[in-house]
Amino acid sequence: MPDFLSPLTRAVTYTRCLHALLGSGVAWVCAAVYPGLSDPTRTDWLLVLVIPVPLLTTAALVVPALRRAEGLQARMMLFPGAHARGEGAEEHAVISVAPSASWRDRGRTALWLVLRLEIGCALVLATGQLIGMVFLLLGATDEPPGSDGLVLPVPSADVFAVPLSVVLVLAEFAVVVGAGHLMTAAARRFLGPSPAERLAVLEERTEQLLERNRIARELHDSIGHALTVAVVQAGAARAAADPGFTDRALEAIEETGREALEDLERVLRVLREDGQPASGRPTLADTERLLDSARASGAKVDVEVTGPVERVPGAVSREGYRMLQEALTNVLRHSGPVPVRLRIAVDDARLLMSVRNALPQAPAGATGRGGSGLRGIRERATLLGGRATTGPHDGEWQVHVELPLA
Template sequence: MPRFLRPLTRTVTYTRWLHLLCAGAFAFVCAAVYPGLSQPTLRDWVLVYLVPVPLLALAGLVPLVRRAEGLQARLMLFPGGHARVAGHGAESDVSVAPSTSWRDRGRTSAWLVVRLLLGLTVALLSGQVMALVLDMTAAAAGTATHSASVVTLPGTGWWYGLLIPVTLFVLLYVVVGAGWAMARVAHTLLGPSSAERLAALEERTEQLLERNRIARELHDSIGHALTVAVVQAGAARAAGDPAFTERALDAIEETGRAALEDLERVLVVLREAEQPASRRPTLQEADRLLDSARASGAKVDAEVCGPLETVPGPVSREGYRILQEALTNVLRHSGTVPVRVSLAVGDGRLVLEVRNPLSTGGASGAGGTGSGLRGVRERAALLGGRARTGPVGDEWQVHVELPVG
């Protein structure tokens, strides 16, 4: 199909035409009341344009009018399945929120007036072109008519039939241009206000933070489960003891089941954002991590000081993940070595410390990508705390302090 004909085959051309005609229809309704449409003069046509303007300007001050116009503009100026989903395509630049400021109300009033003026012009032109087409059809058939068209055709002749498609093409391309202009005006006058743009930016930031948190959750949970499984399987093969192998399989099963629960919870969050996810583990369930590490062969000595149940939920949940990452690093990089775990609550803070002998490679955290230890520091910083990781003498230390006040 020739490129110049493509606008005439697009649905958006005709939905925008209808959008403009609806505005013109309102003007005609007002004109039927005053000044009337019986043999209108030039002055009457000027009044047809001007009389509805104060009414629309006042209507634009109503907050919900902005939402109605935004929805209508999305559906008719930018038609398609994407028009019903915010943030996809050009229609996302058209707000569907009620007016929240006088500036928004003023922009809505200006939009209604512009839509009225352009829509009435297109409606009048469409009516005149249709009347002219009827006159041309009659003239091509050799019959003289007197329609509502302001153009008088001189005589009759078959060649008038050749002008009919040209006239319709001109009208359609005028409609294409007017629809394009209305779409640009919609972006300007119905676009999101600064407050709406800030709210959208904050929402986007929250989504990115949530995705980052989910990535850390998966790294900690799945990484811990795989590390325990690998260590247990290797230890069972080396031991050659059926009883030890049985305990190793039990530990792998328990750790894998916990990882699957975490994975399912994360998938629920990703699939249905409005559905509450199951409860995330807290430090009160730290025994599960310690038992898992012990079952892997590590000699874990744990000391708990203070009431863990008084630690606020966010701090306790992040503390659980930090402890999980620290134990995972021990098993991954040092193997089944003695581990000292300390959890202390007091003086308005939670102190979590994990120590283990340095591996032959020089550090518990060496050999990996470093994302786990970086995640520990990020978790602590987001809660207003601090974390230190690295060798201290002949030991590797993960030391984290989190505020609980």
């Protein structure tokens, strides 16, 4: 089939035509009341196109929900979806289905209704002329000349009847396809999202991305820590070849795995949004759990805590716990069970945390910029208005974090 005939095989071509014809319905209802459709004059046809305009404009300005109704119709009938073939399936997203939120939205809806009315009426009149001429050429009507309502002159020579009828039928399809494309373009212009709606969509997408990043960090820190501890414990147990040590290593792996499963269940509950209350995320008050896990892996952790840790605000305390978890995980992953010095200090204005350990033989990210875990620590600190530095310092590897409490 030639390309110019391909629109005739698409369902959306005919739904667009139906949409335009429905838009003109109010004009024919008004015309039936005044001026009437019995032997109309040119002035009567002009009134048919003009009388409904104030009614539609008033409705669009008074009824905000009318914009939503028009948007739903446009999405269903003007844009291809599962019911259509040959075009994209996501174009309907450019049409808003929210009620009018401002006078600008109401004005755009009024312009849309008027344009839909005029295009629909023009399509009806053009179709009547073209199809009427085809019937007259083929002798399918017995209307006497002058009473058929046709505007264009019809040739009397029978030799031109069939080819001219074919041309008129193709012209009718061209009018239908063109009206559909015009309605679609107008819908994008007048029923598209307003600047406020576009901003709201961008804000929603930003919130979703931030939530996804937060969940990814949670999983990275929790599951990464558990797997690191399990790997270190298993390696140490195999190297020790001591049944007693192996039992303790397996017990530590079991405990760490159980805690990781609890964290995973909490994150999955958030993703499912099943309405069930999720258990609280760990805070700095649960730091001893981290230390027990690190010590069970063979690391010697020297801890010094000054200040009221329990008075640290919830958000800072939760993020601080995750930063410590990632720092200890990096120690076990890159340096093994080495001595670690952990310092936590809380005063009236800020929280200070420092994790120091001996440098490994081949430190990962020696510049302090490598690794998603270290980047995650810096990102968490920045989001809380603080700062974090990571890298070699005085012959040791250091993670230093400063967070404001306000």
